[in-house]
Amino acid sequence: MLDDILRILRLRAGMGRQTVAWPDGPVRLPERYRGRPAVDPSRCTDGCAACAEACPAGAILDAGKSTMRVDLGRCTFCPACEEACPAGAIAFGKDYRLAARTREELVVSGDAPLLAAALDERARRLFGRSLRLRQVSAGGCNGCEAELNASGNVQFDSSRFGVQFVASPRHADGLVVTGPVTEGMRLALLKTWEATPAPRLVVAVGACACSGGPFRGSPPQHDGLPGVPELSVDLWIPGCPPHPITFLDGLLRLLGRLEGGELRVETTGVVDR
Amino acid sequence: MGNRVLEAWNGIAVDAREIPELPVGDFQQIVSDVVAAGGRVTSMFGTGAGGGGVLVLAALADDREGRLGLLSTRVERAWPSLVPECPSLQGFEREIWEQHGVRPEGHPWLKPLRFERGASPGGEASLPEGDAASSPIPGAYPFFAMSGEEVHEVAVGPVHAGVIEPGHFRFQCHGEHVFHLEIVLGYQHRGVEALLEGGPDRRTIAVVESIAGDTVVGHLLAHLDAREALAGCQPPPRALALRAVALELERLANHVGDLGMLAGDVGFLPTASACGALRAEFLNALAELCGNRFGRGLLVPGGVRFDVTADGAQRLADGLERAWARAEKASDLFFGSPSARNRTDGTGVVTREQALALGLVGPAARASGVSRDVRRDHPSGLFWFRHIPVVTSDRGDVFARAWLRRLEGERSIEFVLRELRKLPGGATRVACGEPAPGKLVVSMVEGWRGEITHVAVTGESGRFTRYKVKDPSFHDWFGLAMALRGEQISDFPLCNKSFDLSYCGHDL
Numbered sequence A: 001m002l003d004d005i006l007r008i009l010r011l012r013a014g015m016g017r018q019t020v021a022w023p024d025g026p027v028r029l030p031e032r033y034r035g036r037p038a039v040d041p042s043r044c045t046d047g048c049a050a051c052a053e054a055c056p057a058g059a060i061l062d063a064g065k066s067t068m069r070v071d072l073g074r075c076t077f078c079p080a081c082e083e084a085c086p087a088g089a090i091a092f093g094k095d096y097r098l099a100a101r102t103r104e105e106l107v108v109s110g111d112a113p114l115l116a117a118a119l120d121e122r123a124r125r126l127f128g129r130s131l132r133l134r135q136v137s138a139g140g141c142n143g144c145e146a147e148l149n150a151s152g153n154v155q156f157d158s159s160r161f162g163v164q165f166v167a168s169p170r171h172a173d174g175l176v177v178t179g180p181v182t183e184g185m186r187l188a189l190l191k192t193w194e195a196t197p198a199p200r201l202v203v204a205v206g207a208c209a210c211s212g213g214p215f216r217g218s219p220p221q222h223d224g225l226p227g228v229p230e231l232s233v234d235l236w237i238p239g240c241p242p243h244p245i246t247f248l249d250g251l252l253r254l255l256g257r258l259e260g261g262e263l264r265v266e267t268t269g270v271v272d273r
Numbered sequence B: 001m002g003n004r005v006l007e008a009w010n011g012i013a014v015d016a017r018e019i020p021e022l023p024v025g026d027f028q029q030i031v032s033d034v035v036a037a038g039g040r041v042t043s044m045f046g047t048g049a050g051g052g053g054v055l056v057l058a059a060l061a062d063d064r065e066g067r068l069g070l071l072s073t074r075v076e077r078a079w080p081s082l083v084p085e086c087p088s089l090q091g092f093e094r095e096i097w098e099q100h101g102v103r104p105e106g107h108p109w110l111k112p113l114r115f116e117r118g119a120s121p122g123g124e125a126s127l128p129e130g131d132a133a134s135s136p137i138p139g140a141y142p143f144f145a146m147s148g149e150e151v152h153e154v155a156v157g158p159v160h161a162g163v164i165e166p167g168h169f170r171f172q173c174h175g176e177h178v179f180h181l182e183i184v185l186g187y188q189h190r191g192v193e194a195l196l197e198g199g200p201d202r203r204t205i206a207v208v209e210s211i212a213g214d215t216v217v218g219h220l221l222a223h224l225d226a227r228e229a230l231a232g233c234q235p236p237p238r239a240l241a242l243r244a245v246a247l248e249l250e251r252l253a254n255h256v257g258d259l260g261m262l263a264g265d266v267g268f269l270p271t272a273s274a275c276g277a278l279r280a281e282f283l284n285a286l287a288e289l290c291g292n293r294f295g296r297g298l299l300v301p302g303g304v305r306f307d308v309t310a311d312g313a314q315r316l317a318d319g320l321e322r323a324w325a326r327a328e329k330a331s332d333l334f335f336g337s338p339s340a341r342n343r344t345d346g347t348g349v350v351t352r353e354q355a356l357a358l359g360l361v362g363p364a365a366r367a368s369g370v371s372r373d374v375r376r377d378h379p380s381g382l383f384w385f386r387h388i389p390v391v392t393s394d395r396g397d398v399f400a401r402a403w404l405r406r407l408e409g410e411r412s413i414e415f416v417l418r419e420l421r422k423l424p425g426g427a428t429r430v431a432c433g434e435p436a437p438g439k440l441v442v443s444m445v446e447g448w449r450g451e452i453t454h455v456a457v458t459g460e461s462g463r464f465t466r467y468k469v470k471d472p473s474f475h476d477w478f479g480l481a482m483a484l485r486g487e488q489i490s491d492f493p494l495c496n497k498s499f500d501l502s503y504c505g506h507d508l
Helices: A002-015 A050-054 A080-084 A121-127 A143-151 A183-194 A206-211 A244-254 B024-036 B087-100 B192-196 B204-209 B216-231 B237-265 B269-290 B310-335 B338-344 B352-358 B362-366 B398-421 B473-484 B489-499 B503-507
Strands: A027-029 A037-039 A069-071 A090-092 A131-137 A163-165 A174-178 A201-205 A235-237 A265-267 B006-008 B040-047 B054-062 B067-075 B078-080 B103-105 B151-156 B168-174 B177-184 B439-447 B450-458 B464-470
Touching (some): A002 B269, A002 B310, A037 A069, A080 A090, A131 A143, A131 A201, A143 A174, A174 A206, A235 A244, B024 B040, B024 B054, B040 B087, B040 B439, B040 B450, B087 B103, B177 B489, B216 B237, B216 B439, B237 B310, B237 B439, B237 B489, B269 B310, B310 B398, B338 B398, B338 B489, B362 B398, B398 B489
Parallel strands (some): A131 A163, A131 A174
Antiparallel strands (some): B439 B450
16 A cells, blocks of 8 residues: 555656646747748749648638738648748748637738737636636547647646636536537537526637638538637637647637737757758 | 459559459358458448449458458349348448448348438438438437336437547446447548548548548558559658658557546546656657647658658657656556556456457457457558567456557557667658559558558549548447446446547548
8 A cells, every 4th residue: 555655656756847837938849840820922923822732721812912811720730831832931930829819810921929819807807717618529530629638637737727628518618619510510519508608708729610621611511610600709729739738828818817929939859850 | 252352452552443343142142251251341332433323342351361352242222231140240331321322121220320411411322211311410310228117318428528529328227237338420420531532632631630630640641551552652661660650659649648548537646647648748759750749741642741860760769768668657557556457357348259240440359359450460561571569368348458558559669669769761752643543442550549441442534433431430339339238337438438439530
């Protein structure tokens, strides 16, 4: 018995501190991590659409024109466009902050950071110190679900911010929706939303929930939450899947608990670019 | 099998016209004889190809000889069900019924596989009105029910308590005792196969990477093996090594994660939190290679997109070695704890006979004493030259499925470290052309859940006229249903996690 306890304590001591330094310290990311792409149409040659032709998600709008934009809600953050572009007009950077309050804000040019605006004061009073969320996977591939689970593990530890996933919508302050909203899950999603007491938040997580992602246009799904007008989305978090810190950054900014635009990223230094 | 089936191998394209088309009776006789002799059906599906009726293609697997047999037949509105003698065909017959309206007469429990018709009204399926498959959503369906004093039903899902995918579980219980569990899936159906048809195109890889987001490398490797076979492309050795490393990293991440989740399900928190964190070390290793924690973007036609320097590979290997050493210690605590073992030992048993009859694959099969592993039986890529020992257990319980993950992790980490420290030189990528027309290829990969099978058929223009995907969960969900028989309903989460099957991989 004592032996068992000692073995457990030894393991615990050997693991050291697991929780990431963020938000007080920098985010540690691999050298090859792809975050917010910088979009610079001034580098484009007129008539070139190599990026759009390579993009699996139809995320590049007005390719090769001065109005070129990337719809991060569709983007799977694969490097195909960057690889195809001969001029470096699209370059993925390390900015992991990707969340926005409106779907339109996810359509970007330039390289200004995406910093989600906070809720109004009343909502911040209600949710700011304790936010209980119910997750609904509506056709999610288990990529976003895995990262949402990870956001609660000892490394990212969402509960240190008072953010937790709960088992019932009755206990929840809002829904986190993943997946392109399959026809099979549409009714269950709406019923879960109805079962959540108002006032309630809706957070769309991942390319599928933001736009249908790789499944956009496929008949058995609804192109994500834009295809479910019954639900009004408070926070859009793109990515395929978004990193747990991208998810937490979006939530904390929404709750008014994280402000400022300084980007602090360290690379792990394991594998070079 | 003689000349009535076309001999083929994993990842080798054949001329689609050479596949014999047999009368239904002969086709079914051969399938049934092969299954009775210990063979397997690794894929069976309908195609809407011209000529009237539905052309059904079957790929039979001879695991001992490492070869496949291809045959086909043409069916109209119905055919006799083989399921009473070959239960492992249950999913294939239901799928062909649902996708093409061919009713398997005498199927013991005919129900839709994923309720596709409701999902795509006006789609190609043309089932008679009132047929169970015409139900608009999964779950609105007459379940198998029992009656009697104090017998009651428990319904769980599609929205579950945890952060997991949707499915519906219907238990027939007497108190805590479970007589029967029926599983209904289909909530996740996104139309994967239809999106792949007409490809390959720029969307194809993104769709394949999202068949199951926890098996990105496994499914994409199956797809690329098929595509390269069709194009006559041979990726260079360095690419094969990095692909195999990625496949095993995916296995390690999921096996370590599962050990943590199993510990969590029995309330053994030291292992749950340690393995939850250590799983990330393996995901982060994938992100070191390609920027994405799930390996998205790493594999491309003709090889891999990213290379790694010798120093980088060495640092990666060193970190992985340390992570695995800690994962071993963390799981030892769990396996050595009498209170945890009290929950896992003898719980949720699937016998070897059941596993064979249901055609289980992957850890679910190996934990029940069925030695089957695509990496050994039907090798492709690096597994032609480098072998990973296959682990089995004869217990078939939750403990066996957990312990197997630990042992498989041990074999995988040895392999990964050896490869990373001694990567072959040369290029990581060669040009891959377009698929040749009129071909068919069966491509199998041992993903972390078991055998992934993709079958690609190209038409005259070299585009996919049919693209069939089979995730290991297609077979293994039935194993979970059997594991629950006679168990306590409170052990369901534990049993479910010991299989850890894919909903979206099944639902496509």
